[in-house]
Structures are given as structure tokens and as C-alpha cells.
Amino acid sequence: MPYQDVFVQFWNQVEESVEEGSFAKLTMAKTIGKPNLKNIFLRPVYSKNGFKVLLKFRYRSKDTEDREEELTLDEAFEVLKSHLKSHFFSVILFSTKKDVLFKVNRKGAGSITETEPSFSMVIQPKSDIDTDME
Template identity: 40%
Template sequence: MAIKIIQMPFKETFLEFYTKVKSSLEDGTFAKLTLAKTIGNAELMNIYVRPIMDEDVLKLELKFKFQKEEIIEIHSIDKTFNRLLEFINNPFLSAILFTTEFDLTYKLNKKRVVSTVEQFPTFGNANEVLLEYLRGK
């Protein structure tokens, strides 16, 4: 599909990427979000993000997958951006947004230049919790 190379600070480029995350949540195409590809042998291996309902509010669950344990945090959709931004470039070099329309990979190379790659979707169905939430609106 399309490769886009961007030379901007991480916060700006990740905000552009996260805008697509928010759009996929709003239009019901979000399947999942994963932060992966760590620098070196990091203790934290992945962060998996999925929508959940918390007191009738759509929020995001962040599952921090360490080598020996998992920790779960729940944040609002907007606060999740800042929480994930802390891990871009340290230790993660990529984030992958899976939607029913496309997969979008946000990637940092060795020189810390950001590229985004859009590919055909891996998932045919959106996240079930999200779909239930949107049906109830």
C-alpha cells in the first residue's frame, strides 16, 4: 500500500498515528493496538491495547507484557496517548494499529526517523466490546 517517511519529533508523529487510533474507535473499525519491537533485551516485551467498558464509559485497557508478569492499566482514550508516548523510542520502536480497513504500522528506524506503513487488514472483525458500545449509543 503506502509508505510515508516523516521527520518530526516523536510526539507530533505519534499524535498523528494516535489520531487514526481514535478515528477507528469512533467509526467501529478498531480491532487492536500493539506496541512491539523493543530496543535490546528489555524486560517489557509488548503493550496490548483494547477497548473495555468501565462504568458505562468506553476506555482502553493497556496490558503490559513483561518477561515474567503482566500488569493491566485502564485509561481514558485521551489519557492513553500520553501513557503510550512514554514508551515510544524507549523501549518500543513500533506500534501497530489493526483495523478492519487497514493495518497501520508506526516505525522508528536506527536513526529514529519515523515511517508509517499502511497494509491490508489482518482482522475482518472489529473489537466486540467496541461494537457493543457503538450499538448502545
């Protein structure tokens, strides 16, 4: 099955984990070649304005500063989707119920595998916006 279709199935599991409150982290890894962009991470951010994710770009070079921004889940989906098969071959969802690995092979087929969870609880940082309002 084309990786784009399988990624949508994978993303449905990400959305379910958010709805259940079990979403702990998401990591894009297994880079293609040796680009300066090393990883992309998503972490949950709970605020008075609802659920968002902290998207972090981590770079190999010490000269390039890591970049962070708060996004909605839909916005994060678009960012991650744009990096599949161009920069990364895999995405791992870490939740308190299971870990889910999405992979793209060199022929462009996607696959999903599930394993036991790596996280037993979710650390829910507050948004900077909330702390400024208190």
C-alpha cells in the same frame, strides 16, 4: 519528520478507528535491547460509561506478572508516548479497515505504513464495572 509529530498523525488514525467502531487492537513491539517488558497491548472496552481501553503490559520474565488497567484513550496515548524510542520502535494499529504501522528509526525519524486489515471484526468485551451492576 521527528517521530513525535508522526506519532500524533498515527494517533489521529487510532482515534478515527475508535469513532468508526473499527478499532480492534493496538500493539507496541520491536523492543530496544532485551528489556523485561516485552509488549504493550491496547484492547477496546465498551461500557455504559463510554469507550475505554484495556492496557496490558506483558513481560518476558515468568517472575513478573503481566499488568492490566483500564484507561481513557487520552491516558493511553500518554503511556504509549512515554515508551516510544525508550523501550519500543514500533506501534501497530489493527482495525477492521486497515492495519497501520508506526515506526521510529534509529535517527529519530517516524514513518507510517498501511496494509490490508488483519481483523475482520471487533470483539467488544464488556467492562467489569458493567457486569457488576447487572
